[in-house]
Amino acid sequence: MIALVIVALVVSALAPIPPLLGLRSPTARRVAAGLGVLGVAVAAIAAAETDPVTGVARGLVLVLGVTAAATGAVALVPLLFDIVRAEDDRGPAPGDSDPDTTDPDSTDPASATVTTPLRGGRLIGVLERTAVAAAVLAGWPEGIAVVLAVKGLARYPEIRAAHAGEQFIIGTFGSVLWALAVAGTAHLALY
Template sequence: MTTLALIALGVAAVAPLALAAPRSPRWMSQWAAPIVVALALAVAALAASATTPVTGFALAATLVLCVAAATTGGAPLVLAAFRIARRQPDAGSDQRPDAGPLRGGRIIGLLERAAVAASILAGWPEGIAVVLAVKGLARYPELREPHASEQFIIGTFTSVLWAIAVCGTGRALIT
């Protein structure tokens, strides 16, 4: 079961990269990637719940795969959350928001998920507060633009919840 959990974590880490290839159809990166990533994490979590704690190479592989899956796997989920949010009508507004006012979000999201995953796996959950505080302070001047705060909250919550879910699966393998 440990091997299955590690393979599923690897799929969660690699699937967004493979399904977002330049030649792949658009629907694959938009909807197939988040579905595959979520299913891979579900398989990893089920397998992790039925195994004994890992040691040695399996422990190192678990840590590396958790950080990789948290970092890359969250990107398609954040984009899917943005697409779902854009489909919801705003109260009193018939306009659809544009792509969003916040720039650099993909790189910031990758770094955010990696930092959250590393702090959880290191047993330092306070690190999540540090990451969110730094991100909030850095983005504060931009949050006054239309739809910026909505994009900030949706992206941050999706990223952090994904990283926590992946690391929870990793912790199930470790302990």
């Protein structure tokens, strides 16, 4: 069973390669995110059915767990942004009154719409997921709070712009939840 855990974590870690190579279409993101999620799901089921891993396999699970946590959301987070954009494109339902749908004041720079990801988001996300997974696997869950605090403080000036805060929250939640799922799966195989 441990071989299945390792193979599934490899699939999950390698799933985002097409988007990293430039295939950034929504279909490529869906396939990559689906393979990543499938890999983690299979690894979790197999890890639940196996004894705690030891030796070289233990090292492989640790390395692959952190790697899959770091790389897997490279396709998943942009897919979450696609879902949000699709929701925004539909607009409010008839009868809904949302004060946030009014036209922004063009003289206020903080109300300008952010149409591109926050600068450096992909690299910051990889580092964030690596740190979260390492903290969980090291048995230091407080490290998650440290990572999120540092990220929030560093991004604070940027997330004050319209829609940047929403993008920050969606990206961070998707990223951290992915890292926790993968690290939890690796932890299940290890203990």
